[in-house]
Amino acid sequence: MNIRNLLRDLPVFAQPLPQFAPGDAPGHPNDLFVSWLGDAVAAGVAEPHAMSLSTVDADGMPDTRTLLLKNVDDRGWQFATDADSAKGRQVATRPLAALGFYWREQGRQVRARGSVAALDPQTSASDFLARPVGSRVASLASRQSEVLTDPADLEHALTAAEDAVRDNPDVLCESHTVYAVTPVTVEFWQGDARRRHVRLRYRRVGDSWAKELLWP
Ligand SMILES: Cc1cc2nc3c(=O)[nH]c(=O)nc-3n(C[C@H](O)[C@H](O)[C@H](O)COP(=O)(O)O)c2cc1C
Numbered sequence: 001m002n003i004r005n006l007l008r009d010l011p012v013f014a015q016p017l018p019q020f021a022p023g024d025a026p027g028h029p030n031d032l033f034v035s036w037l038g039d040a041v042a043a044g045v046a047e048p049h050a051m052s053l054s055t056v057d058a059d060g061m062p063d064t065r066t067l068l069l070k071n072v073d074d075r076g077w078q079f080a081t082d083a084d085s086a087k088g089r090q091v092a093t094r095p096l097a098a099l100g101f102y103w104r105e106q107g108r109q110v111r112a113r114g115s116v117a118a119l120d121p122q123t124s125a126s127d128f129l130a131r132p133v134g135s136r137v138a139s140l141a142s143r144q145s146e147v148l149t150d151p152a153d154l155e156h157a158l159t160a161a162e163d164a165v166r167d168n169p170d171v172l173c174e175s176h177t178v179y180a181v182t183p184v185t186v187e188f189w190q191g192d193a194r195r196r197h198v199r200l201r202y203r204r205v206g207d208s209w210a211k212e213l214l215w216p
Pocket of ligand 1: 047050063064065066067068069079080081082085086087088144145
């Protein structure tokens with residue numbers, strides 16, 4: 001198989017795509033994000049809340065992975081993870097992050113960059129308790145991002161975590177943490193079959209937002 005030819009022949013932006021009129025965009029990027037998220041849900045986009053989270057380690061080496069968006073409000077764009085994971089340690093050392101969404105059915109991309117901080121312990125606790133029991137067990141059992149030398153260790157840890165949740169349904173995972181990214185820029189990108197892609201970037205200026213178009 002010729003991989004280069006295979007990749008070159010794959011279609012992109014072949015389906016009908018929505019129009020985006022940046023002149024009508026609201027003044028705050030969160031409002032446009034919520035509107036686009038609603039469009040994605042209505043259009044049946046699979047897992048529209050899945051996003052890339054990029055961070056850097058202490059040496060400046062970038063890292064990226066997929067997470068679920070938990071909320072967007074005045075505190076920022078929120079995700080939940082284990083504070084002891086690789087990403088948890090990275091943001092503890094370098095509290096900066098970038099988020100990326102790609103809604104391929106609509107040819108839409110959203111990017112946000114900014115600072116990241118853990119929210120208060122009550123928010124993390126209530127997020128943890130709102131999760132399905134299987135997710136809570138998995139978090140309690142996990143030593144996320146550590147080397148798993150023996151898969152049997154995971155099975156033992158899962159069994160112990162199941163017992164712990166059965167004994168006390170309100171048991172918390174101390175390292176489960178909700179983080180919020182406070183963006184300084186948010187870019188909305190609408191793909192176009194004729195490559196007239198539309199890019200609108202919001203840039204934080206003091207307490208408000210400037211909007212600017214970008215060359216595609
Ligand atoms: C669709 C999808 C959703 C995910 N959601 C989360 C999440 O919300 N929180 C999380 O910690 N990991 C989530 N993961 C797993 C992460 O991608 C990653 O493997 C894990 O958090 C360890 O990352 P790290 O070693 O960089 O810390 C998800 C993975 C996928 C594919």
